[in-house]
Amino acid sequence: MVYAKEEVIDWLGDAYAMERGLEVTLKKISEKQSHPAEVRYVASQHLEEARRHAQTAEWLLKTLDADTSTVKTSIGLMTEGLKGLETSLARDEVIKDLVGWHAMEHFEIACYRAIIAAAESAGLSDVTDACEQIIFDEEQMAEIISDSLPRMVQNYLITEKVSKAA
Ligand SMILES: [Fe+2]
Numbered sequence: 001m002v003y004a005k006e007e008v009i010d011w012l013g014d015a016y017a018m019e020r021g022l023e024v025t026l027k028k029i030s031e032k033q034s035h036p037a038e039v040r041y042v043a044s045q046h047l048e049e050a051r052r053h054a055q056t057a058e059w060l061l062k063t064l065d066a067d068t069s070t071v072k073t074s075i076g077l078m079t080e081g082l083k084g085l086e087t088s089l090a091r092d093e094v095i096k097d098l099v100g101w102h103a104m105e106h107f108e109i110a111c112y113r114a115i116i117a118a119a120e121s122a123g124l125s126d127v128t129d130a131c132e133q134i135i136f137d138e139e140q141m142a143e144i145i146s147d148s149l150p151r152m153v154q155n156y157l158i159t160e161k162v163s164k165a166a
């Protein structure tokens with residue numbers, strides 16, 4: 001299954017670029033003073049995880065005799081999902097950031113599932129194990145966002161109402 005291995009290498013390169021791109025996005029979210037402290041804290045925690053995911057992808061590529069020096073950091077199917085995640089200065093930017101971020105976690109999950117399927121075909125159990133672990137982190141992150149979103153919207157609406165009434 002030489003083709004499957006080639007795809008695994010290609011997609012791991014995309015995943016590496018995706019995680020590096022997400023590091024930038026998560027850092028921005030974690031530093032936005034207008035965001036609630038809770039959102040900034042969770043973003044800083046997941047930033048550390050994204051760094052670890054990038055390191056894992058890099059390590060896996062090395063074990064497959066590939067490296068990240070040739071990875072295209074701006075192109076690649078798996079980085080497409082990053083587009084539109086960063087919101088401009090809008091009143092409701094925290095909600096938009098959370099919605100985009102939630103979508104991105106599911107995008108990551110789908111990417112790693114694709115890699116796992118190809119890795120299984122190629123008999124690369126190190127890759128499947130590592131990607132399963134990454135998916136666990138992404139699923140937890142998606143759940144946290146999904147659970148907090150209704151409350152964040154309620155808080156946002158209250159703040160808006162107060163500021164409009166003032
Ligand atoms: Fe990740």
Ligand SMILES: [Fe+2]
Nearest residue numbers: 105108138141
């Ligand atoms: Fe993630």
